[in-house]
Amino acid sequence: MKHTVFLLPLLFMFIGHSHGQSWSYKDGENPFDGKYKSSHVKGKGTEFPYNSPLLYVNYFEKSGAINIYIGACGYAGCDNNLIYVKFDDEEPIYVFDVTSNSEKSVWFLHETKDATTDYHLSVYEFLQKLKKHNKVYIRASSDCGSNDMVFSLSGSTKALNYVIPDGWMEEAESSRVYKRYLDLISEAITYTNDNKHEKALEVYQLAHNLVPEDSIAIRQIAKTKERIAKQADLEEELSQENVFLVKFTSNIYQEPSPSSETIVNIPKGNIIEVSDTSKETRRYYYVKFGEYQGYLLKSALEEK
Numbered sequence: 001m002k003h004t005v006f007l008l009p010l011l012f013m014f015i016g017h018s019h020g021q022s023w024s025y026k027d028g029e030n031p032f033d034g035k036y037k038s039s040h041v042k043g044k045g046t047e048f049p050y051n052s053p054l055l056y057v058n059y060f061e062k063s064g065a066i067n068i069y070i071g072a073c074g075y076a077g078c079d080n081n082l083i084y085v086k087f088d089d090e091e092p093i094y095v096f097d098v099t100s101n102s103e104k105s106v107w108f109l110h111e112t113k114d115a116t117t118d119y120h121l122s123v124y125e126f127l128q129k130l131k132k133h134n135k136v137y138i139r140a141s142s143d144c145g146s147n148d149m150v151f152s153l154s155g156s157t158k159a160l161n162y163v164i165p166d167g168w169m170e171e172a173e174s175s176r177v178y179k180r181y182l183d184l185i186s187e188a189i190t191y192t193n194d195n196k197h198e199k200a201l202e203v204y205q206l207a208h209n210l211v212p213e214d215s216i217a218i219r220q221i222a223k224t225k226e227r228i229a230k231q232a233d234l235e236e237e238l239s240q241e242n243v244f245l246v247k248f249t250s251n252i253y254q255e256p257s258p259s260s261e262t263i264v265n266i267p268k269g270n271i272i273e274v275s276d277t278s279k280e281t282r283r284y285y286y287v288k289f290g291e292y293q294g295y296l297l298k299s300a301l302e303e304k
Contacts, residue, residue, distance in 0.1 A: 021041050021042040021043065021151075021152050021154075022041065022152065022154045022155040023039055023040070023041045023152075023153075023154070023155040023156045023158070023159035023160075024039065024040060024041070024155075024159065025037065025038065025039035025040075025158075025159040025162045025163055026038055026039075033060050033062065033063075034060065034061055034062035035060075035061040035062070036058055036059060036060045036061065037058065037059045037061075037162065037163040038056065038057075038058045038059075038163065039056070039057050039058075039156075039159035039160060039162065039163045040054050040055060040056045040057070041054070041055050041151050041152060041153075041155075041156070041159075042054055042151075043055060043138075043149045043150055043151035043152070044149065044150055045073060045147050045148065045149045046147060046148045046149070047073075047074060047145070047146070047147035047148075050072055050073050050074045050147050052072060053070055053071065053072050053073035053138075053147070053149045053151075054070065054071045054072050054073075055068075055069075055070050055136075055138070055151045056068065056069050056070070056071065057127070057130070057159075057160060057163055057164075058163070059163050059164055059165065059168070064168075066123060066127075066164065066168070066172075067108060068108070068109045068123065068126065068127075069106045069107055069108040069109065070083070070106065070107045070109075070138065070140060070149070071105065071106045071107075073107060073140050073147050073149060074140055074144075074145070074147045075104055075105075075144060076098065076100035076104045076105065076106065076107050076140075076142070077100065077104035078142035078143045078144035079142065079143045080141075080142055080143050081097075081098035081100070081107065081140075081141070081142045082095060082096065082097070082098060082141050082142070083095070083096040083097075083098055083107060083109055083138060083139070083140055083141070084096075084138065084139040084141060085121065085126070085136060085137070085138055085139075086136070086137040086138075087129050087132075087133040087135075087136050087137075088133045088134055088135060090133075092119045093119060094119045094120070094121040094126075095112050095114070095119060095120075096109040096110060096111065096112055096121070097109075097110045097111070097112045097113060097114075098110070098140075107140050109126070111123065122172075122173075122176045123172060124169055124172040124173045124176055127160060127164065127169065128169070130153055130156050130160060131153075131156055131157045131160055133153050134152075134153055134154070135150055135151065135152055135153055136150070136151050136153060137149070137150050138150075138151065177210055177211065178211060180210060181207050181210045181211045181214065181217070184203050184204075184206050184207035184210070184217075185204070185207050185216055185217065185220070187203050188200045188201075188203035188204045188207065188220065188224075191203060192224065192227075197224055197227045197228045197231060198228065200220075200224050201221065201224045201225065201228065204217050204220045204221045204224060205217075205221065208221060234271070237271060238271070238302075238304075242273055242274040242275075242277075243271060243272070243273050243274075244271070244272055244273075244274070244285075244287075244301040244302060244304070245269070245270075245271055245301065245302040246266050246267070246268050246269065246270045246271070246272060246296075246300055246301060246302075247268055247300060247301060247302045248268045248300055249265065249266065249267050249268050250265075250266055250268075250296060250297060250300035251263075251264070251265050251266070251296075252264050252265075252266060252287065252289060252292055252293075252294035252295065252296050253284075253294055253295045253296075254294055254295070255295060256281045256283065256284040256295040257295075260295075263292050263293075263294040264289060264292045264294075266289055266296070266300075270289065272285075272287040272288065272289045272296060272301070273287060273288045273289075274286065274287055274288075275287060275288035275293055276293075279295075281295075283297060283298060283299075284296060284297060284298060285298055285301070
């Protein structure tokens with residue numbers, strides 16, 4: 001089900017001009033997490049008593065992890081928690097999944113796994129937009145209600161550059177792209193399994209465009225083109241009047257009866273040719289399969 005946000009622009013009108021906070025940052029260390037760097041900014045909320053929410057971006061040296069969360073914005077222990085995000089006057093409203101701490105006092109942002117959502121945003125893309133824009137609107141929503149907030153992005157670039165180590169953003173983006181690449185490969189395989197080779201080729205090509213140097217898509221594109229060519233040859237051959245596709249494994253018999261001698265077994269998917277129409281019966285064709293000839297049930301063949 002697609003997520004719909006009502007009255008978002010209207011609600012943000014009340015708080016859109018009342019923020020003056022700039023980003024701050026620091027480093028620290030504790031026995032549990034080791035060394036870390038933290039940045040945050042205070043925003044404005046519409047839901048009393050959570051009128052001064054805090055947006056955090058933290059980096060932990062030991063794990064190499066970055067977390068993004070909102071504090072002081074409301075209880076996170078209800079069902080169906082979601083975060084909606086809008087930057088400046090951009091049209092998209094992005095959706096994030098949410099986790100919380102044991103006290104249910106903070107809202108951790110995670111890229112949504114909901115495939116029906118129109119607008120996904122990775123951590124990398126979210127951080128890039130925090131640097132690029134002037135303000136970010138955020139709605140914390142659950143079955144218990146919602147709180148609309150706005151945060152200034154003044155000073156965000158300096159703060160985030162301090163917190164996030166050199167190379168982390170590039171590595172995160174590379175990981176995101178490769179994950180998308182593997183997802184496309186998996187999608188293409190499902191089309192191949194359904195014999196939808198043209199669609200599979202299209203998706204493999206999208207994957208190849210994302211990661212041109214990786215061999216998986218290159219090999220699969222070549223194999224899929226071979227399958228398409230074989231399929232075209234098969235269709236051309238089957239267009240002939242007396243050529244049929246065997247739809248299930250069957251026997252060619254010496255006489256038009258299953259009790260007569262079996263000449264050869266034909267696995268499904270093979271092609272046979274009706275070689276002598278004068279010997280056709282109500283239930284059997286007289287067919288040729290390689291060097292073999294004999295009677296084959298008409299019901300074993302794909303209809304034209």
